[in-house]
Amino acid sequence: MDESKIKSLDLLFKPRNIAIMNASTKVGYFIHGLETQGFNKENLYLVSDTVQEVYDIKCYKSIEEVPNDTIDLVILAVRRDKLVQTIKEVLQHKKVNFFHIFTAGTIETDEAGVKIEKEVKEMLTNTSNNTRAIGPNCMGVYCPKGKNAYLGIFPPESGNIGLIFHSGDLHTKMIRYGAARYGLKFSKGVSVGNCLDLQVSEFLEYFNQDEDTDIICVYFEGFSQLHPHEGKKLFEVLKKMEKPALLMKGGQTQRAQKAVVSHTGSLATQQKIWDAIYQQTPTVEINPSLDEMVDIANIFYRCYKERNANVEGYDEFKCPKGKNALVILWSGGIGILATDTLTQMGIDMPLFEGETKERLMKVYPLKIGSLSNPLDLPWIGRTDIFYNLSTTAITEDIDVVFIETDAPREFKDDWFTGYYENLKRIRDYINSLNKILILILHEYPEANREKYYEMLIEDEFIIYPTIERAANAYLALYDYGQKRKLCY
């Protein structure tokens, strides 16, 4: 693909103007989305031959009446039997940079639908303006910097995570859960649907060069039958990615592939192709679970650092050197479970022996708890002893520290303020060593838990609801670092 084509995707995410064909309150979420992001209404053109206005915005009778020769993004909210005709009409009167084909029921439904997609593809190929399209059967685009979103619930704050999703609903949930659960922020997201024209590989290439994006999450279902060479292309692009691409493949089982056909009409692919992708490219494998995608995106998001801020275009992740963990908690029982879980997942917990043990004993010879790994430190969380024991236990061979924490009864008492100060000090110390601290706060709907959680996210702690999910995310980051050789 030539450079100019890639560059031009900017206008899909940050369109200067948008037209919605067949606008009505039925697709009011598009309008709410743009409103919430602050898109200039003067550059939003609603077209309808049945209603005069939608939410106080005037409708043009036809695209011809729209006062602009070039439209960056045209949203097609028409039924499938009107799709070809509508596109023809739009192209007759306007230069279009991008179509967002919202229309569903095409290639995923029947042969008539396949025919429609082929006709549309043909029309696009023949445009002088190199008009491109996403969809059909897709929700559209989210880009806070472009003041562009297809739902009113998306946050207007911009971040550095890019999304390429075959499923609009999963795309939406990724943004909702990611933001609500971990405070993730996104640069640009696209629900690509049936991929009649624009392919996942093109978005990957675009994001790989996009200044706003540092981490890329992909939900992939399969290849469009209109694009027989996309498999090879995707493999080649993934090999060359310089930014982490987290890729979740839906339809891994034969049974799920049957469901894929009626969802996006994609061709089923053999699992061995995906095994090759995960093995031979730096792609981060995500199991079919949105929670896992959000979890792993979180650790990449939090461990992203512009280590070399002065070297243009050179960003790096804080990738861990090894898999040695120190676990700090209140009680023995949860420590036993943590030890089992981590060990079974392939994370080592070095024992404290000899010198380290002696040093810990010098700091404070605990009467209750245990100066081992896991380090059980009940009752003393607010004291300097907690800080001193914790930091002493972080020997050179430790790569990651997990601390189990719990919501306080009171936010303002001495116990909690002292404890929280300790957590921050320990975090800063760990960061200074270029190691990683992960907090575990179990998920239970009790008073104060929510508020405490928000506080931790606000203060940019890395936090997970279970040690298993924390370890899983950590291992994904570790594996990525190993593949890309980012650690040494």
Next chain:
Amino acid sequence: MDESKIKSLDLLFKPRNIAIMNASTKVGYFIHGLETQGFNKENLYLVSDTVQEVYDIKCYKSIEEVPNDTIDLVILAVRRDKLVQTIKEVLQHKKVNFFHIFTAGTIETDEAGVKIEKEVKEMLTNTSNNTRAIGPNCMGVYCPKGKNAYLGIFPPESGNIGLIFHSGDLHTKMIRYGAARYGLKFSKGVSVGNCLDLQVSEFLEYFNQDEDTDIICVYFEGFSQLHPHEGKKLFEVLKKMEKPALLMKGGQTQRAQKAVVSHTGSLATQQKIWDAIYQQTPTVEINPSLDEMVDIANIFYRCYKERNANVEGYDEFKCPKGKNALVILWSGGIGILATDTLTQMGIDMPLFEGETKERLMKVYPLKIGSLSNPLDLPWIGRTDIFYNLSTTAITEDIDVVFIETDAPREFKDDWFTGYYENLKRIRDYINSLNKILILILHEYPEANREKYYEMLIEDEFIIYPTIERAANAYLALYDYGQKRKLCY
């Protein structure tokens, strides 16, 4: 064990009176716990030779002064070097039914600690009253019907789940998370600690006969070195259990067994012994994860039915016949992931073909969504079509239905009230067929999610945060039914 001994454990959970040795505000949680449960303060005797009163409750100078010859439960909050002497003193003046030895730092710490435990065991053996003890190194007892609890945060409502936990902290968290997350309610719980005297097998036998208890959860770390035959005993007891025993074994890995030694001083056991227990007894295996324990307890709790209320002592669970699932959701993407997840876990999703497909088409030939399994039903949740399509899809071979749900924007609008009514109607229909409905509501801290969740729990829906956790719990119930032959 003779019958009378088992019966007598009643007085541990429902003591007529309690004495706390070495009472102080340091162990104020015991007093708060009893207060919250409504334990009669006149039957609570605090003993201290250093303070006059604790929280306005008068302290007796010595146990001798306590105005009662028999004490059902004596809590020993003394340091280990005073333990033997204190027990001797108490037994000299009073008949004691149970000691709760809170004292820690004995067998799990060093040889001197082993000696202390042996001495205490010896003393108990020689009591004329058959005095028994839990601990050392344990938090104690929770029994709402006995107005007995060791923490003020435990709910006073009684349920039918019994707990036997080696770890006090996990015991506490099981009650907290179980109650907060799923509305679980408990009959009796005990943190057993180092098991100097009373063994896990004895509590299992007791709960198996206890009228208040229908489901038993056990967290097990290992066997006390003072009880070399407990392994065989436990195996025999588990073989004969007539109520489901959910057993989580901490210290499955060698690395975690090292941590067990410093936690409860228990002997490590070989994993093959546990494999035999899980294979040759109806015990439900719980992986080392508190979340899994709470999840699986939830499905047993919700699927417990007194099917034969007129036949005394004969209670039964609603155990599923097979592993065929119908999945109903809003959108395709999450359906693909659900299909992958369920298939990979060994749950089948029958395809709708022939007759079923035709019947569904007759109910409503969807334009958006998909009349397959998963059944994608966007937008129509409030209509009769939703109810009719869902129930039509529940063919005879379906055993379990998973419905993905989401918090509403508004609780009072027509859409939500109609949808919620549909959920209840579908649930009632499924229950009438003796099948199981499980809702999935993802965990994310967004507005309305919490309130909606509480509403669902209040209305006794079975609910999980992910389809994976739901399926895992379902399979545990299914396996139990198969082992106990409860389904046919």
